[in-house]
Amino acid sequence: MKDMDIAEVSRRTGVPASTLRYYEEKGLIASIGRRGLRRLFDPAVLERLALIVLGRAGGFALDEISAMLTPDGLPKMDRGRLHAKANELDHTIQRLTAIREALRHAARCPAAQPMECPTFRRAVRLAGAGRFEVAPIGPFKAEAVSVTRRKRQTGDVSLE
């Protein structure tokens, strides 16, 4: 397969052209040349984009992702860091699982006030546990920053 133009890359990855330009600007992908003004991409960019999309889906920031990718293949990251990232994800998963259980329980539980239900409270507690140590997903980025910027107060939500 020959070089592709931006439209084709977009079509084949589902990533909008504007985003592709943005990624190029950020150094996440590179075009291998131009035809006139138009970017030309090597098909290998598809794999790279698959990895980028993967990372984004995992809640990683673009900066983190580019830190994991060499100009060509994958891990510029040592095994240790990869494992660390995996563990991060693991904590997130546990947290989300607890929340899911809380939700399911709330849907099932007869208690009028869910907070009076021990099971629910337990789920809430689990979900909250480690809240501030865990690598935050998405919207928590800002919060994580603020944690380092100004010392966070206590960090645990007491329920009485």
Add this chain to the structure above:
Amino acid sequence: MKDMDIAEVSRRTGVPASTLRYYEEKGLIASIGRRGLRRLFDPAVLERLALIVLGRAGGFALDEISAMLTPDGLPKMDRGRLHAKANELDHTIQRLTAIREALRHAARCPAAQPMECPTFRRAVRLAGAGRFEVAPIGPFKAEAVSVTRRKRQTGDVSLE
């Protein structure tokens, strides 16, 4: 226990005072009155905040959260919607799990180019699957919006 001022609520929940004011402004919490200018909170706000924090940790937007909370206890949401939310979370969890496995595998696998490793490719595929149907976490909010705004191209990353 008596009414608390904002500092105490903050201390006991770990939520910054500025955030508490912001939440009040958004109608997520309410103060029970004032002493002079100062807000007074009923201790019940602690539970409410626990739930809000829970929701945030689950990647829910503030709007969604307030849609789940009655002025007092929890679910204004019917069981169906709670289950739907739980399922949403479930998909997210599956996606994250696949990504975690991809990461772990990348750390372990001897293949120089991880994309040449079938196991890795499989994980990538799994992680990507349903990418655009699934309720997005955090940073994907914007993307989700854009999905509805302008029709997304194909939606699957082909690796040919």
Add this chain to the structure above:
DNA sequence: TCTTGACCTCAAGTCGGCTTGAACTCGTAG
């Protein structure tokens, strides 16, 4: 040759969730 439409650049806008800063108000300890 001319037109067209896909692509380009650059600056600015958007969105959510907060934080920050300036200027002000009070209850309370001294």
Add this chain to the structure above:
DNA sequence: CTACGAGTTCAAGCCGACTTGAGGTCAAGA
């Protein structure tokens, strides 16, 4: 009585990840 410090308001700023819009370019088909 007064000063202090914790609280208040309001507008503005910030961050990440993009999107949008205006105005420009250019390869290829009629």
